[in-house]
Amino acid sequence: MATTGRVLSTAEERREVVLSTAVSSFAARGYYGTNTTEVAKRAGISQAYVYRLFPNKEALFLAVVEHCFDLVRDSFARGAAKARGSEPHEVLMAMGDEYARLIADQDLLLVQVHAQAAAASEPAVREVVRRGYARTVEYVRSVSGADADAVQYFMARGALCHLVVAIGATEVDAPWANTLSAGLRHY
Amino acid sequence: MATTGRVLSTAEERREVVLSTAVSSFAARGYYGTNTTEVAKRAGISQAYVYRLFPNKEALFLAVVEHCFDLVRDSFARGAAKARGSEPHEVLMAMGDEYARLIADQDLLLVQVHAQAAAASEPAVREVVRRGYARTVEYVRSVSGADADAVQYFMARGALCHLVVAIGATEVDAPWANTLSAGLRHY
DNA sequence: CCAAAGTGTGAGTGGTTAACCACTCAATCT
DNA sequence: AGATTGAGTGGTTAACCACTCACACTTTGG
Numbered sequence: 001m002a003t004t005g006r007v008l009s010t011a012e013e014r015r016e017v018v019l020s021t022a023v024s025s026f027a028a029r030g031y032y033g034t035n036t037t038e039v040a041k042r043a044g045i046s047q048a049y050v051y052r053l054f055p056n057k058e059a060l061f062l063a064v065v066e067h068c069f070d071l072v073r074d075s076f077a078r079g080a081a082k083a084r085g086s087e088p089h090e091v092l093m094a095m096g097d098e099y100a101r102l103i104a105d106q107d108l109l110l111v112q113v114h115a116q117a118a119a120a121s122e123p124a125v126r127e128v129v130r131r132g133y134a135r136t137v138e139y140v141r142s143v144s145g146a147d148a149d150a151v152q153y154f155m156a157r158g159a160l161c162h163l164v165v166a167i168g169a170t171e172v173d174a175p176w177a178n179t180l181s182a183g184l185r186h187y
Numbered sequence: 188m189a190t191t192g193r194v195l196s197t198a199e200e201r202r203e204v205v206l207s208t209a210v211s212s213f214a215a216r217g218y219y220g221t222n223t224t225e226v227a228k229r230a231g232i233s234q235a236y237v238y239r240l241f242p243n244k245e246a247l248f249l250a251v252v253e254h255c256f257d258l259v260r261d262s263f264a265r266g267a268a269k270a271r272g273s274e275p276h277e278v279l280m281a282m283g284d285e286y287a288r289l290i291a292d293q294d295l296l297l298v299q300v301h302a303q304a305a306a307a308s309e310p311a312v313r314e315v316v317r318r319g320y321a322r323t324v325e326y327v328r329s330v331s332g333a334d335a336d337a338v339q340y341f342m343a344r345g346a347l348c349h350l351v352v353a354i355g356a357t358e359v360d361a362p363w364a365n366t367l368s369a370g371l372r373h374y
Numbered sequence: 375c376c377a378a379a380g381t382g383t384g385a386g387t388g389g390t391t392a393a394c395c396a397c398t399c400a401a402t403c404t
Numbered sequence: 405a406g407a408t409t410g411a412g413t414g415g416t417t418a419a420c421c422a423c424t425c426a427c428a429c430t431t432t433g434g
Contacts, residue, residue: 011380051423167303176321393416
């Protein structure tokens with residue numbers, strides 16, 4: 001037995017696997033459009049076991065959304081550490097660059113877009129998204145030292161980024177698409 | 188007979204009623220989350236008749252999204268007509284103000300948010316949303332005479348506006364919420 | 375070695391939903 | 405008045421989905 005190691009994972013390990021793989025599922029079709037069978041398939045477990053790991057679909061979605069906010073925050077932290085100087089605009093620039101790297105695979109960003117949409121009608125989602133943005137804005141402000149205007153502009157560019165990625169504007173070669181995506185780094 | 192007038196509408200009239208009322212339905216729960224019974228109820232017709240007026244749910248949603256883009260364009264036109272001067276920034280300001288009036292009831296804006304989310308996975312939706320933004324950006328540019336940078340900034344503020352409304356940031360009295368929604372007019 | 379605790383599943387259930395069809399009634403035309 | 409077209413509905417169905425439960429297997433600790 002010792003040589004082969006464990007066959008079963010711990011519930012905590014499984015939950016993390018589910019959280020990561022569910023990002024892709026929810027990214028593709030959002031909260032209402034994603035079914036738990038799909039989530040289970042991607043995680044390599046039975047659909048029933050999803051319900052052992054999470055009390056219901058909503059709790060799973062909320063956990064996924066929080067997970068995404070965590071990843072965004074981590075990327076900002078990496079960016080801040082890499083900044084050339086400590087001037088607010090230098091730090092913001094570095095954060096933006098690291099964020100661009102993070103969302104290269106798109107799934108993460110699409111979850112944010114879907115969460116934002118669901119926030120309008122699902123109170124629990126709204127709560128989580130609000131707290132996520134609260135932490136994000138506060139983090140950006142305190143670490144960069146930028147004033148409110150600069151932080152708002154930073155977030156506005158992020159929001160524009162959501163739009164550009166969601167409609168795939170970078171794949172379109174037309175004046176309107178270039179106008180929207182000008183200066184937004186992407187990898 | 189003559190005094191009561193017509194009892195039945197024409198199909199075209201009905202389609203327009205459905206388009207208008209369906210905005211609220213899709214605003215609340217998006218494409219996947221909205222069922223056709225709900226749409227029918229709001230329009231005051233039977234669910235079956237929805238399928239006489241539109242070939243399927245997707246076509247209905249697409250028509251609603253296009254309808255919303257039309258309304259946005261109309262509001263920009265009204266704004267441009269009201270502008271104090273003909274300087275680009277004056278025209279943009281007036282357009283933004285009229286847009287703020289338009290989205291006071293939120294449903295219209297929420298449809299845009301949901302459409303943007305659905306655009307990522309539904310090719311047909313993506314096509315309509317792309318065309319919608321293509322027309323919008325081009326319209327803003329040509330009517331205001333602003334350069335690409337100013338137009339991008341205008342659109343970025345619009346995108347930020349989507350976020351602020353979706354999570355109800357204006358109802359939260361906290362630094363992060365004030366930072367996000369600063370200077371965004373709302374009625 | 376055995377029992378308790380924990381991991382994992384197959385097989386279901388009740389409820390919902392998009393789409394369809396047979397049909398009725400109102401309006402118009404000849 | 406009778407025939408024809410178009411508006412509108414009730415009822416149904418096949419698929420789907422969130423969620424449950426009884427059961428089996430693995431691991432751990434005494």
